[in-house]
Amino acid sequence: MIDVENLCKDYVLKSKEPGLKGAMKGLVKPNHKIIHAVKDLSFHIDTGEIVGFIGPNGAGKSTTIKMMSGILTPTQGQVLIDGRNISKHRKEVVKDIGVVFGQRSQLNWDLRLGESFELLKHIYQINQKEYDKILDELDQILGIKELLDKPVRQMSLGQRVKGDLVASMIHSPKVLFLDEPTIGLDVSAKYALRKFIKEINKVRHTTVILTTHDLGDIQELCERLIVINNGVLMEDGNLSEIVDRIAPYKTLVVEYYDEVAPEHTRCKLIAQDGNVAKYRFMKNDVTAAEIIADLSKEKTIKDVSIEETGIDDIIKIVYGA
């Protein structure tokens, strides 16, 4: 479905020295610095996948998704959608993609919501029968019809995102790109958006590619994660695989009756706070039961619990926090 081959994007940054003197110097002798926002990215995405791009701000996620959707021209490499290069055959290829970019709306601010959809109907040359059918279908998932007559400027953010989702799907694209779609949404709007993504993926087999910082989005939606940092692909795989690879350990929390915590040879005492001690152990190496058994021989244990490594730990590790 989508092939990304050796994708690179460079930006030229004019670095300036401080003050008026620096500004003058920059004018006479500009100091150009090339920023490699995306470096040699390659991956393949199959039809019907939901892929989440994660990485810190400025990691190159948005740049990548914008090259994949034909907005930015790659410095090197190419993006093929169904075998066609999107930057060379933009007008043809974009018929197969839908795009929702954060809070940037493609709806007409001044008019009722329905007019924005009507315009898209003409732009994508959708016949009336097909248009009615898709609108019915999307209405069942999102309840959009009650909003059709409302002017977009009077809508809440949640309603506008619903409108944008419908606008992006009205021509039945094969691929849907979402750049931080849940940003600023309340719980119920987030829920509606996730349900929408799951439904269109299940019913229409739409391939979905999204960037997000929201752990809920990742856990709910993404079977596959692509982790990007500093423009480089760090990890690619499903959530549990990545967890096993980046953080193949669990944390055992033990509460004793006093403040002396014993050490253990096969795990590491990583923190101690009063009566509570935290041990980190490798999942493949030893089981929690063995460690508890050994520790209880040395000290009387009051309580134990196990902390699984989750997506938030992965993000902390990748983001370097």
Add this chain to the structure above:
Amino acid sequence: MVRFFKELGHYLDVTVHVIKMAFMTIIEYPSNIAGWLISNPLQFIMGFAIIKFVVESFGQINGWTYGQLAFLYGLSVISHALSMIFFVQGWFMGYFVIEGEFDRYLTRPLGVLYQFFFTNINIFGITDLIPGILVFIYGCVKCHVVVSPLFVIQIIIMLVGATFIRGGIYILLGSTSFHTRSAVDFGQYTQEIMDKTTMYPLSMYPESMQFILTYLIPIGWVSFYPVSSLLGVEAKFSGLVIPFVTLAVGFIVMLIAGAYFNFGLRKYESAGN
């Protein structure tokens, strides 16, 4: 060939719909209409009143009579109005570049420049068109112009060309934003220069200015040369083909502008969310 007509049909269909939407938007904010209807025509009627005053005080401007000046002024305002309807967005291109507003056009299966201009078509430009047509008709009457089919064709051809020249210049200036990444609005300056050089005879200006405005920045072809040839006043260039030269110049300016725009678009950086 079939594909070409299919595509043309597609663009026409979208254009008709977009114009409908533009009218809907105007109706959405009715109080704006009154303001525009009063201020826009007034601006040009006043401008023309000044010409009338000058001509009545001094007789003629460079051998141009009052009627001939009305003819020139009217046509200049008409092509200005047409460029306002179709191409005024060019003035704000910098804003679109900086704010990443081209994203949505790039993800739709139509030409980017077409969408940029036509999905923002400025129907209010009609308010400029009305005074232009009135002054032009007045000029025709004063000059005792014989309205033949050939005359009508020449006027239409030169107006299309003139609108293209103006539009092309807006695009060229706007496209610099792709490289400078600043949202400077060139509209005010452009209009000042265009008004002063197309509403009055170009021969008022020094030779060097005339040269620049004929060959380098071909503003002279917007109204001065075609009108002087049509009316036979100070005709430096004359003949039936002159309106077609305006059209050709319009096409050339548009082609260069389009190429420069597309070159800039490759450097388009969008904007962070």
